[in-house]
Amino acid sequence: MCNNVLTFENISFAYKGKKKEKITPILDDLSLTINSGEFISLLGPSGSGKSTIFRLITGLEQPTSGCISLDGKKEINRLGKVGYMPQQDMLLDWRNILDNAFLPLEINGFTKKNKKAHVLHLLEEFGLKGHEYDYPHQLSGGMRQRVSFLRAMLGGGDLLLLDEPFSALDAVTRLNMQEWLLGQWEKLEKTVIFITHDVDEALFLSDRIFLFSQTPLSSYKEIKVPLPRPRKLENLLSPELSKIKSDLLNELRQQVKL
Ligand code: ADP
Ligand code: MG
Numbered sequence: 001m002c003n004n005v006l007t008f009e010n011i012s013f014a015y016k017g018k019k020k021e022k023i024t025p026i027l028d029d030l031s032l033t034i035n036s037g038e039f040i041s042l043l044g045p046s047g048s049g050k051s052t053i054f055r056l057i058t059g060l061e062q063p064t065s066g067c068i069s070l071d072g073k074k075e076i077n078r079l080g081k082v083g084y085m086p087q088q089d090m091l092l093d094w095r096n097i098l099d100n101a102f103l104p105l106e107i108n109g110f111t112k113k114n115k116k117a118h119v120l121h122l123l124e125e126f127g128l129k130g131h132e133y134d135y136p137h138q139l140s141g142g143m144r145q146r147v148s149f150l151r152a153m154l155g156g157g158d159l160l161l162l163d164e165p166f167s168a169l170d171a172v173t174r175l176n177m178q179e180w181l182l183g184q185w186e187k188l189e190k191t192v193i194f195i196t197h198d199v200d201e202a203l204f205l206s207d208r209i210f211l212f213s214q215t216p217l218s219s220y221k222e223i224k225v226p227l228p229r230p231r232k233l234e235n236l237l238s239p240e241l242s243k244i245k246s247d248l249l250n251e252l253r254q255q256v257k258l
Helices: 050-058 097-101 103-107 120-125 141-155 171-188 199-205 233-237 239-255
Strands: 004-014 025-035 039-043 065-070 082-085 159-163 191-196 208-211 221-224
Touching (some): 004 050, 004 191, 025 050, 025 065, 025 191, 039 199, 050 082, 050 191, 097 141, 120 141, 141 159, 141 171, 171 199, 191 199, 199 239, 221 239
Parallel strands (some): 082 159, 159 191
Antiparallel strands (some): 208 221
């Protein structure tokens, strides 16, 4: 049985421009469904509207028409109900790691004094133990990403939205983080929607990839990744995967005009 976590029904959206400015639609009649426990990647050229999809899911923006439901319910304010890791880590420099991670809980009225005890097991999982009272500028890029990820985990329900979380990392750290993320996803039984423009990353992580080609976003091509889990990086070298990868790259290249 399919348990739908998220549904977009005929969603259209445009950012409101200044007076007399032409308004360009970003989404036009887009529908999609995501099932419980899936790992989905949204792949598409930059500027196509991927981050806007997340802003619509969280309720930071509202669609001009259509319906968004979470767990089968149509709700206007969804920000507290999903974990959201925005494209920039947006850590607050003047707050230590614990206080940064707890920000969404504070906004929701969390007042517990002993924050550390509350998330001790997660601090360890996220490789942040011993750094609870450090400030963001004292951390490496990978650690900052993990704080931002922890904040997303603490902030929402079972759906996690990750917007290009690893794009600023060097290649090796990035691979380590991808493997770590898959481990967390399998253990914590979350549903993940992951934005990337990296084809290898999307193939390695996802059950399904939604490839967005035209703007405004109105439909997408769905690619089911035929790899067993747990995954290994070597899996990406199989002839079947190489063929899928070259098809994806060709489609993406057609959309990016020099
Ligand atoms: P992506 O994440 O795929 O790179 P975005 O969703 O960030 O794309 O942006 C899609 C389009 O919407 C871009 O043309 C961008 O300039 C525009 N846009 C994004 N945010 C805003 C905003 N707050 N106001 C007006 N236009 C915006
Ligand atoms: Mg973006």
